[in-house]
Amino acid sequence: MPSTLPQTPDQDFDAQSIRDALRDAIVDRRLAPGTKLTEGDVGTLFKVSRTLVRAALQALSYEGLVTVEKNRGAFVASPSPEESRQIFATRKLIEPGIVMEACRLIAPSQIQLLRQLLLEEGRLTGERGPTARRAEIKASGDFHLTIAQIAGNAILLRFMEELVARSSLAIAVYGQSVVSSCGHSEHQAIVDALERRDAGAAAALMVHHIDHIEADLDLRERDPTDLKNALGALV
């Protein structure tokens, strides 16, 4: 496995930047759910001691991106179906309010910025390859986060950062199509509503959009015996 994590070598990392680097890697799926994050290994990669790595892993565990098991270590989180439902239920509760508030506050330059993101997003859907896919995933999340930022509530923004990141994990585990391609046009419709300052429409579109993302997931409880079947085909 190539050590793609520390993009900028020979840099001095602190706990914060390690946390950010790991989160980026988790969110755009360079680190698969379930991957073990050994403190020593991560420390070697970033050229820091376990102390800083532990701080970063603990922070990520508060965000729900990493699960730590006592005396066993830290793993990239693998949300259960129920957990995934709660992630999207929470988003459906919060995001309508956010987009409504964004409607009130959005400035022309911010509409511009969102259109920019849409353009980039559209360009990426055309490209092939895993790098483009990762960029697309990130762009899709950034869209929601940008709206949260426009809404101007730092607490809600942080909640959304957590929810978007965990959504990415849920999609990684339970997603069926690689990327729900309908998402792009829905994003466009939301920006249109924002531009019209049509709060009701924006909120409704947002809920539908989240519903669509969730609909692409197969959240059925997997029977452990099914694992045998799944592997039996290979072995």
Added chain:
Amino acid sequence: MPSTLPQTPDQDFDAQSIRDALRDAIVDRRLAPGTKLTEGDVGTLFKVSRTLVRAALQALSYEGLVTVEKNRGAFVASPSPEESRQIFATRKLIEPGIVMEACRLIAPSQIQLLRQLLLEEGRLTGERGPTARRAEIKASGDFHLTIAQIAGNAILLRFMEELVARSSLAIAVYGQSVVSSCGHSEHQAIVDALERRDAGAAAALMVHHIDHIEADLDLRERDPTDLKNALGALV
């Protein structure tokens, strides 16, 4: 200052229990906003090394209960007026949805439990003294958290735990009356609505209730020059 923190002496504390003990102390105001939390001192109190204290403080800083300044240390958070507004804005966005969901799911035994809490709360409003006040503050928060628990969404519950705790800080800093006594009757009205499974009423009552809590705060920006006035009266 008496070291009231480790209630149970000669116990072995881990990062988790230290975090909980500190949070309890912050939430029911045995630790005032702005108080410095020196790692060594806290460690001595709990008879652990700075390692565990740091972990606890980092966790609390993620929850917004503690602010850490690089190379300066950790302090009990003292939310700004804007931050306080965002705390209550977020609650007004989230709690209606929570109480509506609780309406759908609540069981008779849970209504019983809420009534129990109301009884306790009423008893405490009658009593005098700082201990009773602290218990009252905690009881008031527990009411909201119990409803969140009934709603059955672990993520929202965690968000609410953070918001309730930070609300307590905001009230400590900007609250005018010691405790808004109208809160108790409003809690009762909410339970009544839950019992009737009247989701609309419950949500509306909840928003009003939060508005009332917020109305008891004086969130005007304090001019630093006012500090001189405030102290001038004493010196």
Added chain:
DNA sequence: AATAAGCATATCGTATACAATTTACGCGTC
């Protein structure tokens, strides 16, 4: 050959050590 036991290795949990930074205090100057 399968299983169990025991030892070696890897990894985690916590304390301690030491460097870097901030804070506090004493002293001289104006």
Added chain:
DNA sequence: GACGCGTAAATTGTATACGATATGCTTATT
């Protein structure tokens, strides 16, 4: 007495050390 400066003490930031727990492999036993 107020202000600036320099040194000492306190505190934080990070690395390392060491005991505890888990993991994996070897070997003995059936």
